[in-house]
Amino acid sequence: MKKYDLRKIMKRAWLLVKEAGMSISSALKKAWREAKEMTKEKFNKCAKVLMPGYDKACCTDSAYLYFSLWEKFGKSRIYVNDYKRRTLGFIDKNTKKVTEYDLCGVYRSEFEGVLKAFFETYEF
Incomplete structure (x- = not known):
């Protein structure tokens, strides 16, 4: 099972809410999508x-x-x-x-x- 840094995901979501004017729901979805796509x-x-x-x-x-x-x-x-x-x-x-x-x-x-x-x- 892959572990994610929940703190980073939440900070990214709040950044999207504040700067991009997104709703918290859509910002969380986008932050999770970005976290899952991120590869080393x-x-x-x-x-x-x-x-x-x-x-x-x-x-x-x-x-x-x-x-x-x-x-x-x-x-x-x-x-x-x-x-x-x-x-x-x-x-x-x-x-x-x-x-x-x-x-x-x-x-x-x-x-x-x-x-x-x-x-x-x-x-x-």
Whole structure:
């Protein structure tokens, strides 16, 4: 059975009611339809995820964290880098355990927000 984030569905429905002027019934139907259609992307070799609080339209490369796959010696890891390619941490692909290094000026809340967005967007 697939689990849905009910909080996100309800927030999306209220947003549709307030901004689009929909009735709560039709907004809930649309929010549920969107949640059911949402699928995760397959993580191939690299990805770039925008840090929370930044606008995609007017931000530079420093607002993103980059994810890259590394496989050697029987280990499989996804490394998290900043825009200068400094390693901030890695995710063990098998156990999905996150190991973080020095965050190099990236706030912990931003790092955790990007990791959460990465886990919600990609499957590996």
